[in-house]
Amino acid sequence: MQPFVDFDNVSLRYGGEENGLLALSDINLKVKEGEFIAIVGPSGCGKSTFLKATTGLWPVTSGSITVNQEKVRGPVNCVGMAFQNPTLLPWRNTINNVLLPLEVVQPQRSMWGRKRQDYIQSAKDLLEMVNLTGSEEKFPWQLSGGMQQRVSICRSLIHEPKLLMLDEPFGALDMFTREDLWVALQDIWLKKRPTIILVTHDIREAVYLADRVIIMAARPGRIVAEEVIPFERPRPLSLTFDSEFGKIFSSIREKITEVSV
Ligand SMILES: Nc1ncnc2c1ncn2[C@@H]1O[C@H](COP(=O)(O)OP(=O)(O)OP(=O)(O)O)[C@@H](O)[C@H]1O
Ligand SMILES: [Mg+2]
Structure with missing residues (x-):
């Protein structure tokens, strides 16, 4: 089956060709239809840029992106988006x-x-x-x-x-509200099965919600690792206290620390 979102050697440079900033470098990523992906990584590593490129809000410098079998050339309209501030x-x-x-x-x-x-x-x-x-x-x-x-x-x-892009949608909330919304988002995803790409700083959130966690690093913005999350759904919140969950959490945390120095 063809991927729903396909990044093929994508680079994106803001500013001039020579001294511009390489916000995405050689990104290769395939996301299946109905899959739930989370992207984590230090501030400035290109997570929001990744979303802007996927939705066609910013053109790529090289490589190509395909969404829903169509090459992205401008704003994609099968997308829903939510950001940190409710707007x-x-x-x-x-x-x-x-x-x-x-x-x-x-x-x-x-x-x-x-x-x-x-x-x-x-x-x-x-x-x-x-x-x-x-x-x-x-x-x-x-x-x-x-x-x-x-x-x-x-x-x-x-x-x-068909595609839901979430850029730190729960970042500004207290822990209890945030956890309520994780559960609500999981319910919505199980009922409607959109493909979801969630950007978050919260590793617990990423591991609880996603099928796969993508870890990015900065300068240049790139994918350095990915972790498949094996837990069945629906996932109870108590899963986040499970030892297997803790191991995956620590492994992702270590990888982010390695690339943050
Ligand atoms: N419109 C723009 N013009 C020039 N540079 C930009 C632009 N938008 C972002 N950048 C730069 O590109 C890099 C990646 O930015 P991006 O917003 O994608 O990071 P991020 O991973 O989402 O960070 P955060 O976790 O802080 O939200 C940063 O160095 C940023 O300063
Ligand atoms: Mg961002």
Whole structure:
């Protein structure tokens, strides 16, 4: 089967050819359809750049990227994205923030008039999955940071993207909220099976959620190792205290420390 995301010898240099910064160097990576990948690595190693390249928001300098059998040449539209800061629109309530992509992205945009009620139901279903039933009419400034982040994850999923790109989506949250959202994300992934690429600083999060953890290093930004995570799903949170989990955690941590010095 062809990979869903295929990086073939990709390099990306910001700035001029000579003295620009090599943010990605010779990246080769294949991600299967429905796979859950996490990318970890020190600050500045090119994780966000990797996401920008995959979604076509920044052109590569050499090599090629294929997403869903098509070479990436500009913005890819089968993608949903969520970032560390929720970036909700303050003048829209929760449900209308979640619905936003359907008003903007094709093919849903042209069906907006006819399918509005179905879309609203899908938004409510997603909000229920992240425990936000009852907050549909609230505005972002009436929600806590964790609640806003949940809304933003629902928004990234509403158009049923085949590929979900998450750039440290839980970074700003307290540990308990973060763990709740890991469980919610795992549920969503098990139900809808999008391909997910999650960038995170949190090794526990990466090992708990992913099928495979990719470890990157900086200067130049490159992949140095990968770790396959063997645990069955659904994974209980208590797994993170398991000794096998601890071994994988330590091995990844060591590899990151090696490349951080
Ligand atoms: N638009 C840009 N123009 C020039 N250089 C950039 C640009 N965006 C990022 N860089 C540089 O590219 C390198 C990789 O940046 P990137 O944002 O991908 O790192 P990161 O791994 O996501 O870091 P962090 O963990 O801090 O978010 C950094 O040295 C950064 O300064
Ligand atoms: Mg980043």
